[in-house]
Amino acid sequence: MKITVDFEECLKDSPRFRATIEEVEGDVCELESRLDKLVKLCIGMIDAGRAYNTANKQFVTGIRELAQQSAKDDVIESSLTKFAETLQEMINYHTILFEQAQRSIKSQLQTFVREDLRRFKEAKKQFDKVSEEKEAALAKNAQAPRNKQHEVEEATNILNATRKCFRHIVLDYVMQINVLQSKRRSEILKSMLSFMYAHLTFFHQGYDLFSELQPLMKHLTGQLDQLVVDAAKEKKDMEMKHSTIQQKDFSNDDTKLEYNVDAENGIVMEGYLFKRASNAFKTWNRTPRTITRRWFSIQNNQLVYQKKFKDNPTVVVEDLRLCTVKHCEDIERRFCFEVVSPTKSCMMQADSEKLRQAWIKAVQNSIATAFRDIAEDDEKMDRKSSASTGSLESSGDTREKTLKGDSALQKVMAIAGNNTCCDCGQPDPCWASINLGITLCIQCSGIHRSLGVHFSKVRSLTLDTWEPELLKLMCELGNCAINQIYEARWEELGARKPQPGDPRHEMEAYIKAKYVERRFVQRRSEDEIRQKVLALSNQDKPLSGCSEVQPSKGPSKTHPASGSSVKSLDSETQNLADGGRQTRNLTNAHDTEGSEPQAECSGKEVLVFFEPKQLTPGLQLYWASLSRSLPDMAEALANGAEVNWINVDDGNQTPLIMAVHGGSLVTCEFLLQNTASVNLQDSLGRGPLHHATILGHTGQVCLFLKRGANQNATDIENKTPLTIAVEAANADIVTLLRLAKMNEEMRESEGPYSQTGDETYQDIFQDFSQMASNDPDKLNRFT
Numbered sequence: 001m002k003i004t005v006d007f008e009e010c011l012k013d014s015p016r017f018r019a020t021i022e023e024v025e026g027d028v029c030e031l032e033s034r035l036d037k038l039v040k041l042c043i044g045m046i047d048a049g050r051a052y053n054t055a056n057k058q059f060v061t062g063i064r065e066l067a068q069q070s071a072k073d074d075v076i077e078s079s080l081t082k083f084a085e086t087l088q089e090m091i092n093y094h095t096i097l098f099e100q101a102q103r104s105i106k107s108q109l110q111t112f113v114r115e116d117l118r119r120f121k122e123a124k125k126q127f128d129k130v131s132e133e134k135e136a137a138l139a140k141n142a143q144a145p146r147n148k149q150h151e152v153e154e155a156t157n158i159l160n161a162t163r164k165c166f167r168h169i170v171l172d173y174v175m176q177i178n179v180l181q182s183k184r185r186s187e188i189l190k191s192m193l194s195f196m197y198a199h200l201t202f203f204h205q206g207y208d209l210f211s212e213l214q215p216l217m218k219h220l221t222g223q224l225d226q227l228v229v230d231a232a233k234e235k236k237d238m239e240m241k242h243s244t245i246q247q248k249d250f251s252n253d254d255t256k257l258e259y260n261v262d263a264e265n266g267i268v269m270e271g272y273l274f275k276r277a278s279n280a281f282k283t284w285n286r287t288p289r290t291i292t293r294r295w296f297s298i299q300n301n302q303l304v305y306q307k308k309f310k311d312n313p314t315v316v317v318e319d320l321r322l323c324t325v326k327h328c329e330d331i332e333r334r335f336c337f338e339v340v341s342p343t344k345s346c347m348m349q350a351d352s353e354k355l356r357q358a359w360i361k362a363v364q365n366s367i368a369t370a371f372r373d374i375a376e377d378d379e380k381m382d383r384k385s386s387a388s389t390g391s392l393e394s395s396g397d398t399r400e401k402t403l404k405g406d407s408a409l410q411k412v413m414a415i416a417g418n419n420t421c422c423d424c425g426q427p428d429p430c431w432a433s434i435n436l437g438i439t440l441c442i443q444c445s446g447i448h449r450s451l452g453v454h455f456s457k458v459r460s461l462t463l464d465t466w467e468p469e470l471l472k473l474m475c476e477l478g479n480c481a482i483n484q485i486y487e488a489r490w491e492e493l494g495a496r497k498p499q500p501g502d503p504r505h506e507m508e509a510y511i512k513a514k515y516v517e518r519r520f521v522q523r524r525s526e527d528e529i530r531q532k533v534l535a536l537s538n539q540d541k542p543l544s545g546c547s548e549v550q551p552s553k554g555p556s557k558t559h560p561a562s563g564s565s566v567k568s569l570d571s572e573t574q575n576l577a578d579g580g581r582q583t584r585n586l587t588n589a590h591d592t593e594g595s596e597p598q599a600e601c602s603g604k605e606v607l608v609f610f611e612p613k614q615l616t617p618g619l620q621l622y623w624a625s626l627s628r629s630l631p632d633m634a635e636a637l638a639n640g641a642e643v644n645w646i647n648v649d650d651g652n653q654t655p656l657i658m659a660v661h662g663g664s665l666v667t668c669e670f671l672l673q674n675t676a677s678v679n680l681q682d683s684l685g686r687g688p689l690h691h692a693t694i695l696g697h698t699g700q701v702c703l704f705l706k707r708g709a710n711q712n713a714t715d716i717e718n719k720t721p722l723t724i725a726v727e728a729a730n731a732d733i734v735t736l737l738r739l740a741k742m743n744e745e746m747r748e749s750e751g752p753y754s755q756t757g758d759e760t761y762q763d764i765f766q767d768f769s770q771m772a773s774n775d776p777d778k779l780n781r782f783t
Contacts, residue, residue, distance in 0.1 A: 049098040100198035108191040127173040137162035270297035274349035417480035435673040437477025488522035536623035618645030625655040628664040685715035693721040
């Protein structure tokens with residue numbers, strides 16, 4: 001140990017010793033000041049560290065809460081939980097570091113200052129005191145007179161005692177100085193080294209902890225890069241959608257309501273309505289600031305509403321089967337309707353006339369659906385026809401005798417290719433597109449619904465009921481036939497056909513490309529259309545009406561019921577030809593005089609084909625409708641044929657009129673399902689109903705009447721379909737036309753919003769529809 005102050009030198013009490021003592025005392029005083037400052041800074045650091053750890057713990061708690069809130073996202077939830085655990089470990093290491101700082105610096109240095117420096121100060125105080133006493137003794141000894149022996153002895157004794165005490169005190173003081181200087185070094189280095197080792201441990205632990213976390217962080221970094229790319233793509237798509245929507249005209253925009261009886265949540269329809277209070281005052285507004293506008297929904301055969309989303313639904317009508325709905329035109333508010341039950345009534349107001357009609361239609365359909373479900377459970381009644389999903393404006397109200405779901409499923413599945421989904425190949429599809437004639441799985445059927453009914457009309461094969469003509473339509477087309485048309489070029493274009501289980505957005509993109517954009521359809525040139533039209537026009541086709549009406553081969557001209565003369569319709573048929581049909585020359589088995597026929601009914605048409613001026617897909621649809629070739633018709637529509645195309649070279653006739661002459665009920669149904677107009681007239685002023693009446697096609701007459709054909713329309717000879725039927729003595733068609741007229745008058749008398757009219761009318765039409773599809777031979781206008 002290096003001696004700071006020499007012991008021999010201290011006994012001399014030399015100026016050198018005194019200078020050394022002063023230097024040491026100044027150094028110790030400065031050391032005490034520095035140590036006090038360092039301890040205070042350490043205390044501040046520890047307090048700040050503890051505050052940091054407290055804030056860090058709160059931050060980690062926030063991360064854990066965010067992870068719990070993101071429980072639906074496995075990536076975020078697991079990553080945040082792992083990060084929170086790691087940060088919590090780092091907080092624990094920080095806590096250990098600050099505890100070590102308190103032990104090594106604060107406590108240790110404080111002990112050094114309080115004990116060792118205190119002893120130095122006490123020793124210095126004694127040294128200073130004895131130094132003064134020594135100086136005083138020396139001064140007194142020097143002043144003692146020579147002639148006063150007793151004073152000399154006294155001063156000498158005092159001086160000796162004082163010197164002895166000084167030597168003892170100064171040796172102790174020097175000892176304390178040397179020990180302090182030595183201990184100062186060890187204590188400071190020991191405390192700082194301990195603190196630095198604590199830091200080393202802290203950073204090693206942090207490094208090890210984050211080394212374990214590094215693989216996860218690298219994996220997340222790769223995922224993050226992909227998320228950034230996807231986010232940029234989604235942002236671009238959103239901007240395009242936003243721009244597209246902004247360009248729309250919202251001047252007449254109205255809320256779109258959909259009636260969906262197959263909704264997964266059981267809510268077939270929902271939306272906002274104003275509700276009039278049921279108290280004695282019948283007020284619409286309870287207070288100036290509270291308007292009774294509620295969120296109404298139809299679910300489980302009940303009409304309910306909610307004020308807020310979390311509120312329990314309030315039941316307005318417990319059982320819709322016991323209710324009726326009607327318009328309210330006798331109050332001052334617009335767009336009102338009332339749901340009336342045996343015990344009470346509820347007055348509601350929609351935002352527009354369109355929404356009012358939608359709600360009324362929805363309530364009516366819900367009532368019909370409720371009765372249908374009860375009838376299925378009891379197996380005592382036929383199921384009522386109801387579109388499972390679709391626009392309320394296109395849903396039918398008439399009750400029709402239809403096939404149950406199981407029968408429909410069996411018949412449709414028997415067609416080749418229909419046992420798998422037409423678009424993705426999912427086995428055992430239970431849905432169908434009735435205007436395309438294909439079967440679909442539930443996921444593809446949802447995408448088809450989103451395309452709109454002008455592209456695809458979806459119906460359930462198991463839950464819905466099927467009209468016979470629709471079932472025949474499905475059996476005449478099928479997945480194989482349609483895919484040959486709509487997927488003719490998908491391999492050539494390198495497109496990937498979706499598989500079961502693929503993401504919805506991929507399937508949706510493929511289906512839109514297939515049916516909306518028709519990207520994979522093989523486009524036909526004019527030469528190919530010419531060849532196709534020539535082939536169709538040269539096909540042997542049954543004489544108009546032979547599929548439904550068997551012509552008589554005898555001379556009888558009286559109807560058994562009326563006994564009236566039968567006027568031959570050859571003249572009518574000839575009028576059709578004279579009206580501009582240069583390509584058709586019909587040969588009938590009866591002459592106008594009622595004599596023996598010159599030739600037996602051959603069941604053939606003699607067709608003379610002229611080069612048309614319009615070589616378009618519409619011409620292909622026109623001739624395919626006459627030839628009753630549904631695949632050719634579907635191909636023409638896929639190539640862009642207008643379903644209401646008018647042949648100006650052939651008396652302004654439409655494909656639907658040609659389908660009438662083809663004599664096929666299914667062909668007419670296919671065109672109507674693809675939005676063909678039932679009231680377009682040719683150059684003679686005759687629509688499809690006129691032609692069906694002239695040709696005696698009772699089933700087609702029934703179909704057109706159900707689809708809203710105008711039976712009051714007159715041709716250029718001022719004849720209505722009823723007039724033509726009476727002249728032809730066709731009792732079946734006369735009955736249908738008169739019943740339809742009576743039903744229309746009954747609806748008008750009941751008001752503009754009556755529902756269905758007379759049930760007898762509906763039953764008779766059901767019988768004719770069944771007979772036209774299943775037993776057309778019975779529909780014979782001849783006796």
